[in-house]
Every structure is written in structure tokens, then in C-alpha cells.
Amino acid sequence: MSPTTPSFTLSALDDCVEALVNLDVCILPTETVYGLACSALSEVAVQKVFKLKGRPSTNPLIVHVLSHDSAEEICQTNNMSKILTDHFWPGPLTLVLPKKSCIPHAVSAGLSSVAVRSPSHPVFRRVLEIIKIPLAAPSANLSNKLSTTTLKDAIDAFGSECPPIIDGGNCELGIESTVLDLTTLTPSILRNGPISQKQIENILDLKINDCSHLSNGSDKLLRKSPGQGLKHYSPNTPLFLHSSFQSMITSQIIQEDEIVIFPKVNCDSSEIKNSFNFFLSTDGGYKETAKNLYRTLRAADKLNKNKIHISLYSIQNESFLPINDRLNRASYKRV
Ligand code: AMP
Ligand code: MG
Numbered sequence: 001m002s003p004t005t006p007s008f009t010l011s012a013l014d015d016c017v018e019a020l021v022n023l024d025v026c027i028l029p030t031e032t033v034y035g036l037a038c039s040a041l042s043e044v045a046v047q048k049v050f051k052l053k054g055r056p057s058t059n060p061l062i063v064h065v066l067s068h069d070s071a072e073e074i075c076q077t078n079n080m081s082k083i084l085t086d087h088f089w090p091g092p093l094t095l096v097l098p099k100k101s102c103i104p105h106a107v108s109a110g111l112s113s114v115a116v117r118s119p120s121h122p123v124f125r126r127v128l129e130i131i132k133i134p135l136a137a138p139s140a141n142l143s144n145k146l147s148t149t150t151l152k153d154a155i156d157a158f159g160s161e162c163p164p165i166i167d168g169g170n171c172e173l174g175i176e177s178t179v180l181d182l183t184t185l186t187p188s189i190l191r192n193g194p195i196s197q198k199q200i201e202n203i204l205d206l207k208i209n210d211c212s213h214l215s216n217g218s219d220k221l222l223r224k225s226p227g228q229g230l231k232h233y234s235p236n237t238p239l240f241l242h243s244s245f246q247s248m249i250t251s252q253i254i255q256e257d258e259i260v261i262f263p264k265v266n267c268d269s270s271e272i273k274n275s276f277n278f279f280l281s282t283d284g285g286y287k288e289t290a291k292n293l294y295r296t297l298r299a300a301d302k303l304n305k306n307k308i309h310i311s312l313y314s315i316q317n318e319s320f321l322p323i324n325d326r327l328n329r330a331s332y333k334r335v
Contacts, residue, residue, distance in 0.1 A: 055138065076100065124137075149291070191225065264282060
């Protein structure tokens with residue numbers, strides 16, 4: 001994955017390192033979304049992250065490290081984790097493995113496992129090299145709200161409470177990492193992300209499970225991965241999710257003062273008579289769509305209209321699976 005060119009100032013880097021050393025929090029860019037980081041070895045620091053995000057203590061955090069060797073200090077690695085990390089790290093693959101005792105209870109929300117990943121963003125890696133300890137870093141947004149993928153949105157998410165932050169540009173991938181549970185005999189995907197089930201199966205030469213779909217609010221996935229709640233990633237404006245682009249443009253329910261988010265520019269929108277349009281991409285491709293998803297939803301949300309309309313992507317194209325997953329969780333209503 002190509003890293004974003006860092007454009008941070010040295011003083012921002014110093015401020016963030018100082019915050020981390022003082023068991024405080026800071027915001028760092030990753031290649032997926034901006035992260036609210038703190039020492040993963042300190043219960044005190046971790047509690048500050050939960051408090052600032054308003055995150056329920058039942059939702060465990062992902063710990064960020066430089067390499068598989070540094071992951072070994074916090075969890076029990078195995079052959080599969082070695083094969084996968086040789087291939088996908090640094091990058092957007094989070095592995096759930098049995099945790100070691102140096103990881104405080106709060107990080108893993110009382111589970112016996114810990115989620116670990118190695119970000120590729122040069123700014124985050126630079127901070128890990130300087131600080132030399134693993135960093136817990138959930139997405140830098142208020143709990144259950146839209147993730148942030150630009151410096152401005154991350155600052156905006158916390159307002160006057162915003163901790164020190166480093167500008168790492170716009171996050172290249174724009175969608176949270178794939179989460180893969182390696183604590184069971186057959187690995188299972190707990191959260192869809194930029195690395196697909198097929199890519200993982202090809203590397204392991206093994207069929208794996210996809211447990212990322214919720215059937216209702218209290219099912220198996222929530223016990224395995226408590227952060228995967230049905231309602232998530234939500235704008236404040238009710239998001240109306242149409243089953244396809246075609247059904248959205250022929251829908252009779254869109255009013256003139258409501259917002260429509262189109263998959264790409266130059267879509268045929270002649271049947272919709274609304275005034276507030278946003279576009280997720282120029283060409284409808286996955287990469288650009290994912291990169292623009294959260295910032296477009298945030299920009300639309302800022303207009304404070306009654307409704308935002310958006311449509312799901314065809315499941316024919318598997319790469320759009322994580323985008324559909326986020327839209328399903330973010331939506332107020334399926335239409
Ligand atoms: P976020 O921090 O917002 O990127 O969300 C972290 C995701 O990782 C949530 O879906 C958590 O449920 C999941 N996660 C973190 N730690 C674990 C763990 N030990 N076991 C299973 N899922 C985890
Ligand atoms: Mg999050």
C-alpha cells in the first residue's frame with residue numbers, strides 16, 4: 001500500500017510524543033483513518049481514550065506495533081500470524097491473538113485476546129520508532145460517529161477538547177482495517193476492510209470464515225467482537241440507504257431540500273429534483289470511493305438538512321463489501 005506523504009511539523013511531532021510519554025492521548029494519521037493514540041501498556045492512558053471518545057468500556061481497542069517481532073511482546077503469535085504479517089504488514093490487517101499480561105484489562109475490554117496491527121503510515125511508524133512502546137489507537141471520532149480521514153475532520157470531531165495532532169494528509173485507504181480472529185482453529189473475519197477474505201485465503205491456502213455480518217443486535221459477533229454493534233459510523237443527519245443507485249434515482253421520497261450522495265460524478269440524476277448533491281468519486285472505482293466516504297458523509301452532515309440519501313453498491317463487485325458494511329451500520333433506515 002502506498003503511504004501518504006507526511007507533511008507534519010516537528011513541533012506537532014514533539015507535542016504528540018510528549019503527550020504519549022506523559023500517559024496522555026494524541027491524534028495520529030494512519031493509512032486507514034485517523035487514530036486517537038495512547039500507550040497500550042498503561043491503564044491510566046487507555047481510560048483517557050475511552051473517556052474522550054465516549055466509548056463504552058466493553059469495546060476493545062486495537063494495539064499498533066512496528067512488526068511481528070514487536071507483536072510477540074504483547075500476544076501469542078503463531079504460524080498463521082507469521083505468514084499473514086509477512087505478506088500484509090505493514091498494512092490494514094488487524095489480527096486477534098491471545099494476549100499477554102502486559103496488556104491492561106481495559107485495552108481488551110476483559111477479553112483474553114488482543115487485536116494488533118502494524119500501520120504503514122510513515123508518521124505513525126515514526127512515532128512508534130521514537131516511543132518504543134505499543135500504542136492503542138481506536139478511530140479518532142466520538143463513539144459510534146463517523147470516522148475521520150482528514151486533519152480538519154479529526155480536529156472538528158473533538159472541537160475544543162482536541163488533543164495534539166499530527167497532519168498526515170488525507171488517509172489513503174479511508175476505511176478501517178480488516179479484523180481477523182486467529183484464536184480459533186479456522187480464522188474468522190470479524191470486520192470487513194481493505195484486505196479481502198479472498199486475499200487472506202490465497203495467502204493461507206485455506207478457507208476462512210466470514211463472521212462479520214450481524215443478524216441482530218445480540219448475536220455471536222458481538223460476543224466475539226463487542227465493537228461491531230449494529231449502529232455505528234453514523235452521521236447526525238438520518239441516513240436513508242437505498243438498495244441500489246437505480247432504485248434511489250427512481251425513488252419518489254427524495255425532497256428538494258434533502259441531500260443525495262451520488263456514487264460518481266456524471267451519474268444520470270435527471271429524475272431527482274433535489275438541491276444538495278455530493279459525489280463519492282469521479283469514476284465509481286473502489287479506491288476513490290473508500291478514500292472519500294467518511295469525509296463526504298461528514299461534509300453532507302454539516303449542512304444540517306433533514307435527510308441524506310445514499311445507495312448500496314452491487315455485491316457483484318466484492319471489493320465494495322466493506323463500504324456496504326459501513327453504510328449499513330451508518331444508516332438510519334433502509335429504503
Ligand atoms: P476501532 O477501534 O473503532 O477501529 O474498532 C476496533 C474494532 O476491533 C472493534 O470492532 C472491536 O470489536 C475489534 N476488536 C478489538 N479488540 C478485539 C479483540 N480482542 N477481539 C475481537 N475484536 C476486537
Ligand atoms: Mg471506530
